[in-house]
Amino acid sequence: MTVTKKFVIDFDSTFTQVEALDILGEISLNDDPEKERKLQAIKDITDQGMEGTLTFRESLVKRVEILNANKSQIAELVTVLKEKVSNSFQRNKEFLRENAEDIYIISNGFKDFVVPIVTAYGIKEENVFANELKYGEDGKIIGFNENNPLSKNNGKPETIKNLKLEGDIYVIGDGYTDYEIKASGVANKFYAFTENINRPTVSSKADHIAPSLDEILYINKMNKKFSYPKSRINVLLLENVHPIGVELMREEGYNVEVISSALSEEELAEKIKTVSVLGIRSKTQVTKKVLENANRLIAVGAFCIGTNQIDLDTCQEKGIAVFNAPFSNTRSVVELAIGEIIFLMRNIADKSKLMHQGKWNKSASGSVEIRGKKLGIIGYGNIGAQLSVLAENMGLDVYYYDVLEKLALGNATKIDSLEELLNTCDVITLHVDGRKENKLLIDKKRLKMMKKGSYLINLSRGHVVDVPALRDALSSGHLAGAAIDVFPSEPKNNDEPFESELIGLPNTILTPHIGGSTLEAQENIARFVPGKIIEYINTGNTYNSVNFPNIQLPFLQDAHRLIHIHMNEPGIMAKINQILAEHKINIVGQYLKTNEKIGYVITDIDKAYSNKVIEDLKSIEGTIRFRMLY
Numbered sequence: 324m325t326v327t328k329k330f331v332i333d334f335d336s337t338f339t340q341v342e343a344l345d346i347l348g349e350i351s352l353n354d355d356p357e358k359e360r361k362l363q364a365i366k367d368i369t370d371q372g373m374e375g376t377l378t379f380r381e382s383l384v385k386r387v388e389i390l391n392a393n394k395s396q397i398a399e400l401v402t403v404l405k406e407k408v409s410n411s412f413q414r415n416k417e418f419l420r421e422n423a424e425d426i427y428i429i430s431n432g433f434k435d436f437v438v439p440i441v442t443a444y445g446i447k448e449e450n451v452f453a454n455e456l457k458y459g460e461d462g463k464i465i466g467f468n469e470n471n472p473l474s475k476n477n478g479k480p481e482t483i484k485n486l487k488l489e490g491d492i493y494v495i496g497d498g499y500t501d502y503e504i505k506a507s508g509v510a511n512k513f514y515a516f517t518e519n520i521n522r523p524t525v526s527s528k529a530d531h532i533a534p535s536l537d538e539i540l541y542i543n544k545m546n547k548k549f550s551y552p553k554s555r556i557n558v559l560l561l562e563n564v565h566p567i568g569v570e571l572m573r574e575e576g577y578n579v580e581v582i583s584s585a586l587s588e589e590e591l592a593e594k595i596k597t598v599s600v601l602g603i604r605s606k607t608q609v610t611k612k613v614l615e616n617a618n619r620l621i622a623v624g625a626f627c628i629g630t631n632q633i634d635l636d637t638c639q640e641k642g643i644a645v646f647n648a649p650f651s652n653t654r655s656v657v658e659l660a661i662g663e664i665i666f667l668m669r670n671i672a673d674k675s676k677l678m679h680q681g682k683w684n685k686s687a688s689g690s691v692e693i694r695g696k697k698l699g700i701i702g703y704g705n706i707g708a709q710l711s712v713l714a715e716n717m718g719l720d721v722y723y724y725d726v727l728e729k730l731a732l733g734n735a736t737k738i739d740s741l742e743e744l745l746n747t748c749d750v751i752t753l754h755v756d757g758r759k760e761n762k763l764l765i766d767k768k769r770l771k772m773m774k775k776g777s778y779l780i781n782l783s784r785g786h787v788v789d790v791p792a793l794r795d796a797l798s799s800g801h802l803a804g805a806a807i808d809v810f811p812s813e814p815k816n817n818d819e820p821f822e823s824e825l826i827g828l829p830n831t832i833l834t835p836h837i838g839g840s841t842l843e844a845q846e847n848i849a850r851f852v853p854g855k856i857i858e859y860i861n862t863g864n865t866y867n868s869v870n871f872p873n874i875q876l877p878f879l880q881d882a883h884r885l886i887h888i889h890m891n892e893p894g895i896m897a898k899i900n901q902i903l904a905e906h907k908i909n910i911v912g913q914y915l916k917t918n919e920k921i922g923y924v925i926t927d928i929d930k931a932y933s934n935k936v937i938e939d940l941k942s943i944e945g946t947i948r949f950r951m952l953y
């Protein structure tokens with residue numbers, strides 16, 4: 324016989340994200356000159372009550388007195404609270420409706436606002452236990468029903484006792500009064516609910532800390548709507564990812580840790596063990612050694628364009644999807660390149676340095692207009708091609724070289740050999756990607772091929788240029804200047820010193836890898852990358868992934884989705900379908916895409932299936948990873 328589970332749920336900061344009386348204070352004290360002091364007093368009293376340092380009755384009397392509210396303000400409060408239901412309660416509306424018989428709201432708040440909120444989620448009014456406000460004839464709140472056990476100390480356990488519930492009683496709440504139910508022996512389990520607030524004095528007493536309702540349903544095997552609690556998805560965001568990215572991941576319900584710096588290989592190899600999603604920028608090296616420990620990792624988000632810092636092959640072999648932001652910062656890089664072309668041709672770096680030393684050197688010597696000069700772009704991709712258009716509009720003659728056939732934009736001239744480009748142009752700018760083969764692409768020999776008195780810009784990757792050779796070319800005067808944003812070795816954070824052989828050279832602009840560091844670009848990236856990762860986790864969509872076969876999937880409707888990632892070997896697809904046929908599974912839709920290394924198969928099936936089919940699919944030889952979504 325299965326034992327029924329009764330869920331006793333708290334209201335303030337559990338069912339809703341907020342403490343209702345704090346919000347009521349915002350409303351009722353709106354015109355009070357002492358509003359801020361009074362609101363703080365209400366918050367402090369609430370916390371003292373929640374943490375058990377003030378008796379509950381005392382805290383309630385004091386707060387109602389300070390609030391000085393009336394009936395119409397309660398109606399306003401309800402309107403606000405409707406928008407403040409906790410995210411995981413909103414997500415699990417179906418569960419609340421389907422299990423309404425077994426769900427009780429026991430709150431030290433007031434029925435006047437609790438009932439309209441929870442009944443909208445299918446909870447029965449007769450299962451709501453809370454205090455009752457008393458109003459005067461003018462509608463002013465004059466007190467509360469002091470005979471209601473919930474207005475007294477230890478009121479929650481007493482209320483539960485009186486209910487004489489049968490079955491196991493699980494209490495969900497964020498406050499000390501919720502823990503008291505378990506402490507008094509009338510509940511089987513106390514889940515400290517930390518989605519909105521984590522009170523250590525309460526969490527430390529819990530049977531289980533639940534960052535969301537999904538977590539509670541998952542451990543009780545009652546998760547019908549979501550296959551996996553989002554709060555169990557640990558996200559590690561490094562390198563100062565823009566706060567919007569952090570917020571989006573948190574809003575989705577993930578457990579997010581943020582570190583402002585990059586981590587060393589050793590540090591990351593240790594940290595990665597519990598991480599499901601890693602977010603990095605250009606500094607963090609996601610190496611084979613790191614990935615050997617990354618057994619929970621399902622996705623890496625590069626909050627930038629370049630992905631040369633990630634061992635993409637090993638990620639594929641481990642079924643880890645990698646996403647980047649291929650367009651979000653391109654305009655920022657292009658604008659910096661344009662600025663640098665002008666600054667180099669006017670010797671601005673040196674002139675500015677002299678001015679800071681109090682030296683006035685007004686002279687046109689060595690300064691030229693960019694108009695009519697020849698710009699050579701190496702790497703005519705998203706950045707190179709965009710630069711081509713802007714530069715041409717500023718009067719430069721544009722030439723480009725790319726290893727791939729690329730359409731010439733505007734009047735740009737395609738050059739077939741790198742050598743020819745180097746000895747044709749007045750300024751060379753690098754916009755190749757960071758693939759290994761591009762190491763020392765611009766070496767001593769190629770620097771010599773550049774025209775005497777020309778300029779070099781590197782906004783691509785540090786290893787693309789031979790730095791000692793560039794130093795020699797600049798100090799000998801063969802090159803008239805350089806602007807370098809990227810270096811073979813870069814500090815992990817703003818506290819580490821920067822060292823380079825280029826420091827102190829004439830007409831040499833050095834910038835700390837900020838080509839893409841504008842507010843616009845960082846915000847765009849921070850919206851784009853989490854969006855891709857969240858979509859991958861929720862639907863299996865790999866569109867825009869850097870290393871996975873790209874599939875754009877339809878939304879999952881009334882089906883369960885099986886995601887099978889495997890080595891691209893013959894016969895695996897046949898085996899998947901054979902197993903599904905043997906188990907008489909009704910396939911609603913199926914999608915397959917492969918690349919040289921892996922196969923990605925999505926099968927949407929009817930909800931009726933046994934766990935055995937899952938086991939069989941997982942045990943197909945060549946399986947890298949299996950995920951189920953619903």
Ligand SMILES: NC(=O)C1=CN([C@@H]2O[C@H](COP(=O)(O)OP(=O)(O)OC[C@H]3O[C@@H](n4cnc5c(N)ncnc54)[C@H](O)[C@@H]3O)[C@@H](O)[C@H]2O)C=CC1
Pocket residue numbers: 628629630649652653656701702703704705706707724725726727754755756757761764782783784808809836837838839840
């Ligand atoms: N400094 C910074 O803050 C930033 C730097 N970047 C760097 O810029 C690079 C380029 O970005 P996108 O234009 O968006 O990439 P992209 O992939 O659109 O373009 C790269 C182009 O370089 C070409 N290429 C590669 N190797 C080459 C070679 N040896 N010779 C000639 N062409 C070659 C490719 O065929 C491709 O057309 C990124 O990979 C990244 O490393 C990107 C953003 C910001």
Ligand SMILES: O=C(O)CCC(=O)C(=O)O
Pocket residue numbers: 604605606626627628629630652836839840
């Ligand atoms: O801003 C960053 O950290 C990296 C920018 C960059 O190099 C890229 O987008 O590839």
